[in-house]
Amino acid sequence: MAMAQPADNLAGGFPSGFKVLPAALDEEEQAALLDDVLAVLAAAPAYQPRMPKSGQPLSVTMTNCGPLGWMTDQAGGYRYQAQHPESGQPWPPIPARLIDLWVRHGDWADPPEACLVNLYRAGAKMGLHVDQDEEAVDAPVVSVSLGDTALFRIGGAQRRDPTRSLKLHSGAVVVLGGAARHCYHGVDRIYPGSSGLVPQDKLPGVRRINLTLRRVTRG
Ligand code: MD6
Ligand code: FE
Numbered sequence: 001m002a003m004a005q006p007a008d009n010l011a012g013g014f015p016s017g018f019k020v021l022p023a024a025l026d027e028e029e030q031a032a033l034l035d036d037v038l039a040v041l042a043a044a045p046a047y048q049p050r051m052p053k054s055g056q057p058l059s060v061t062m063t064n065c066g067p068l069g070w071m072t073d074q075a076g077g078y079r080y081q082a083q084h085p086e087s088g089q090p091w092p093p094i095p096a097r098l099i100d101l102w103v104r105h106g107d108w109a110d111p112p113e114a115c116l117v118n119l120y121r122a123g124a125k126m127g128l129h130v131d132q133d134e135e136a137v138d139a140p141v142v143s144v145s146l147g148d149t150a151l152f153r154i155g156g157a158q159r160r161d162p163t164r165s166l167k168l169h170s171g172a173v174v175v176l177g178g179a180a181r182h183c184y185h186g187v188d189r190i191y192p193g194s195s196g197l198v199p200q201d202k203l204p205g206v207r208r209i210n211l212t213l214r215r216v217t218r219g
Contacts, residue, residue, distance in 0.1 A: 013164045014180070015154065015180040015183045016178050016179045017140075017177040017178020017180035018174075018176060019177065020172065021173040022172050023169070024101070024105070024144075024172060024173035025144070025170075025171035029171070030197060033097055033098070034146055034198070037117060037211070040065045041063060041203070043092040044063045044065065044087070044091055044092055045063065046062060046117070047061065047071075047085055049073065050073050052074065053074065053077075055074035059121075059123065059124040059126075060119055061119045062117060062119070063084070063091075063119075064091045064114060064115060064116055065092045065117070066091055066093065066094045067114070068080040068082055068114040069081060069083075069084070070114055071085055079133065080114060080133060080216050094115045094213070098112075098115055098211065099112065102142050105142055105175050106139075106142045106175065106177075108139050108177075108215060110139065111215075112213040112215055113215055115211055115213050117209065117210075118211075120147075120190050120210070121206060121207055122205070124190065124207075125186070125188055127186050128153065128155065128185065130157075130183065130185075131181075131212075134214055134216045135218050136218050139215035140175050140215075141213065141214050142212070143173065143174040143176070143210060144172070144173050145169070145170060145171070146170050146171070146197055146198070146208065146211070147195045147206070147207055147208040148190045148192055148193065148195045149168065149170070149191045150167070150168045150208055152167070152188075153165045153185060153186055153187070153188055154183055155185070157179070165188065169195075170195045170197050190207055
């Protein structure tokens, strides 16, 4: 029997409330959003997040924009806070074009409060996890991918549940709403060189950027 291939389009088996727009942003919109992200990084440089307790570094580096930012370090663990962990400065505002994406695709009345920016270099990945540090447990998470293609995996509410994989290309938008909001998901790998979007002179080694918009408080 043929091996299952990662889906490029949605077939069956994905959790309800999981939405993929494989080409939500055209090349011009991707370039404009990338400029917004470069401005965020100038104001709030990427830092090295670490696992709680062990202090193990994650394979991505991170920053945020918005009134709150998600972070993790050895001493404090997973949390939202209003300031950059190294500069102590407030995170820069969420760019208007990201707010637009939330309004268009999020189907949620309250505005997003946090946008986590994950920077993937070759070999970086994101283990299976559930986003569960938000008080607004039912608000969707809206995610935008820029740069190299990623192999994204999503399963069910239990870690042992079966998973499905799909490739996320530059310009893809994913929404985890409804039941999918509580499902395990992660990134198994990126495909280095599959996109030329991320400027290597400005972000050396960074191949993929993922932005996740979240509502944190119940408002
Ligand atoms: C990533 N994304 O695509 C990791 N979380 O790099 C996430 O962890 C994620 O894409 C919640 C909702 C959508 C996501
Ligand atoms: Fe996540």
